[in-house]
Amino acid sequence: MASKPQRVHQFAGTSVPGSMKKRRTMTTDCSMSDGFVKYADYLNGLNEKRERVVKASRDVTMNSKKVIFQVHRISKHNKDEVLEKAEKDLASVTDLYMSRLVKELQGTDFWKLRRAYSPGVQEYVEAATLCKFCKSGTLLSLTELNASLLQLSDPSVEPLQINVLDYLLGLGDLTGELMRLAIGRISDGDLEYAKRICQFVRDIYRELSLLVPHMDDDTEMKKKMETMLQSVLKIENGQAQSWL
Amino acid sequence: MRALFPALSSRCHVSPCPNPLTKPLTLLRSVSDTLPYRLLCSSSASAPPPPPSMADDNTSSTSPSTAPGNNGSASVEKQFEGFRSLLDESGTIRERIRSVVMEMESAVRVMHSGLLLVHQSLPVPEVLEKPRVQIGVLKELYRRLADILRECPGQYYRYHGDWRSETQSVVSLIAFLHYLETGTLLLHAEAEEKLGLDASNVGLDIEDYLTGLCFMSNEMPRYVVNQVTAGDYDCPRKVLKFLTNLHASFRMLNLRNDFLRKKFDGMKYDLRRVEEVYYDVKIRGLTAEDTTKDQKTEA
Numbered sequence: 001m002a003s004k005p006q007r008v009h010q011f012a013g014t015s016v017p018g019s020m021k022k023r024r025t026m027t028t029d030c031s032m033s034d035g036f037v038k039y040a041d042y043l044n045g046l047n048e049k050r051e052r053v054v055k056a057s058r059d060v061t062m063n064s065k066k067v068i069f070q071v072h073r074i075s076k077h078n079k080d081e082v083l084e085k086a087e088k089d090l091a092s093v094t095d096l097y098m099s100r101l102v103k104e105l106q107g108t109d110f111w112k113l114r115r116a117y118s119p120g121v122q123e124y125v126e127a128a129t130l131c132k133f134c135k136s137g138t139l140l141s142l143t144e145l146n147a148s149l150l151q152l153s154d155p156s157v158e159p160l161q162i163n164v165l166d167y168l169l170g171l172g173d174l175t176g177e178l179m180r181l182a183i184g185r186i187s188d189g190d191l192e193y194a195k196r197i198c199q200f201v202r203d204i205y206r207e208l209s210l211l212v213p214h215m216d217d218d219t220e221m222k223k224k225m226e227t228m229l230q231s232v233l234k235i236e237n238g239q240a241q242s243w244l
Numbered sequence: 245m246r247a248l249f250p251a252l253s254s255r256c257h258v259s260p261c262p263n264p265l266t267k268p269l270t271l272l273r274s275v276s277d278t279l280p281y282r283l284l285c286s287s288s289a290s291a292p293p294p295p296p297s298m299a300d301d302n303t304s305s306t307s308p309s310t311a312p313g314n315n316g317s318a319s320v321e322k323q324f325e326g327f328r329s330l331l332d333e334s335g336t337i338r339e340r341i342r343s344v345v346m347e348m349e350s351a352v353r354v355m356h357s358g359l360l361l362v363h364q365s366l367p368v369p370e371v372l373e374k375p376r377v378q379i380g381v382l383k384e385l386y387r388r389l390a391d392i393l394r395e396c397p398g399q400y401y402r403y404h405g406d407w408r409s410e411t412q413s414v415v416s417l418i419a420f421l422h423y424l425e426t427g428t429l430l431l432h433a434e435a436e437e438k439l440g441l442d443a444s445n446v447g448l449d450i451e452d453y454l455t456g457l458c459f460m461s462n463e464m465p466r467y468v469v470n471q472v473t474a475g476d477y478d479c480p481r482k483v484l485k486f487l488t489n490l491h492a493s494f495r496m497l498n499l500r501n502d503f504l505r506k507k508f509d510g511m512k513y514d515l516r517r518v519e520e521v522y523y524d525v526k527i528r529g530l531t532a533e534d535t536t537k538d539q540k541t542e543a
Contacts, residue, residue: 031428031429031431032428032429032431032489032490032493033493033496035429035431035432035433035493036493036494036496036497037496038432039432039450039453039454039497040496040497040498042450043450043451043497043498043499044498047498047500107398108398108400108401110398111398111399111400111401111402111404112400112401112404114401114402138319138320139319139320139323141319141323142323142327143323164327164330164331168327203320203321204320207320207321207324208324210324210328211324211327211328211331214328214331214332214335215331216331216334216338216402
């Protein structure tokens with residue numbers, strides 16, 4: 001970003017990018033220059049918005065990671081308090097950071113800027129589903145997740161709803177975290193819990209494998225599927241070793 | 245990946261789906277023949293999973309492979325079935341869009357080949373007749389595209405990538421045509437009007453428009469050279485003025501480090517080549533005019 005105002009300075013001879021609106025280069029004829037003033041405004045607005053979305057997305061990522069770490073602090077005896085704290089953290093991610101995304105993404109921005117916010121949303125899905133699984137052993141559905149986002153936006157505006165693709169990509173990452181959790185449980189001697197995780201991860205893997213070819217852009221998902229399969233194998237191997 | 249398969253085959257009694265990267269594709273064919281139809285009728289575009297009341301009969305009839313024994317994974321399955329039909333729907337929309345885009349591509353090709361005759365020193369009005377007809381064809385295609393997109397409001401940019409590069413070519417051609425007709429730049433609003441586009445549903449993305457202009461500029465050096473060959477010695481001066489203005493206008497934009505920026509960076513080479521042609525014409529005394537203003541441009 002820093003280099004761009006400089007460019008303006010260098011070429012158009014204006015010191016402040018905002019003042020460009022009024023300036024007109026000597027040789028440019030009128031209608032052309034008027035048109036480009038509009039395009040410049042549009043591009044500036046879009047770039048600024050994208051920048052804000054990227055920042056919000058990064059904050060969501062960072063803080064969702066913290067929630068995930070918190071969940072991993074779980075052990076046999078402290079389950080309830082660890083999860084309680086994790087859920088509280090997750091709620092604050094929703095209130096503080098997801099709400100910023102919600103504000104930015106209206107109408108067509110939702111798809112136009114998807115590349116800018118998708119990583120954050122995926123991480124958020126991962127954190128939310130991990131919490132839910134640890135608490136109740138079930139998969140947090142997209143509907144439930146989106147319902148929790150509804151309260152963030154003004155009823156008059158279109159609410160941000162996580163789309164299917166980001167949800168699925170988030171689930172792809174979830175299995176990696178569950179693998180770590182399962183390995184931890186196994187070394188803790190809690191084989192029953194590890195077994196449940198294993199079944200859950202297998203279910204997700206199987207369901208996702210059916211969906212991959214249908215996704216808009218499946219390259220990212222294909223990569224995740226490979227990682228996911230390795231996670232499944234690791235849990236299975238871990239279980240097998242513990243029996244020996 | 246390679247290392248993974250031996251591990252798989254030796255453990256296939258545990259693994260739910262051996263050879264997971266190829267199997268689901270074939271499996272899917274048979275499943276999707278029977279399964280999504282029912283779901284297609286039931287799911288609307290915005291509500292992902294079908295209501296829970298449907299859960300029981302669906303899961304029992306469509307999942308012979310697993311007997312998980314807890315309702316947790318049954319509802320998981322339920323949700324994913326909903327996703328599958330949603331993704332199927334968007335896949336169908338994408339296919340329809342692609343078929344329109346293919347026609348667009350061929351219209352662009354016809355128009356481009358028509359415009360190429362401009363380099364063969366034929367009279368301009370005659371050359372422009374055919375390409376002009378193609379604008380009407382394109383307009384109709386964009387109308388069809390708009391019809392498809394009306395079914396999924398707000399998702400313009402989900403599918404944008406599918407017609408993006410064609411639209412950029414379209415802009416470059418109609419802008420070139422417009423320059424040949426009028427000697428001026430085709431503005432964004434004019435381009436939208438020509439193609440029957442309307443920002444409320446399917447508009448012309450400004451970045452696509454600008455990229456199209458860069459493509460048009462690429463055509464200019466060749467045009468200038470051939471016009472000079474054909475004896476039009478004033479053409480380089482006009483084109484140079486036009487391109488200089490265009491380049492100056494582009495410099496008002498704060499571009500990101502993306503495709504458009506790259507294309508814009510290429511524009512200066514077009515400008516330089518046109519300058520060289522103009523210089524050659526001038527130095528040989530082929531221009532009728534003799535103005536101090538032009539000499540200043542050279543300096």
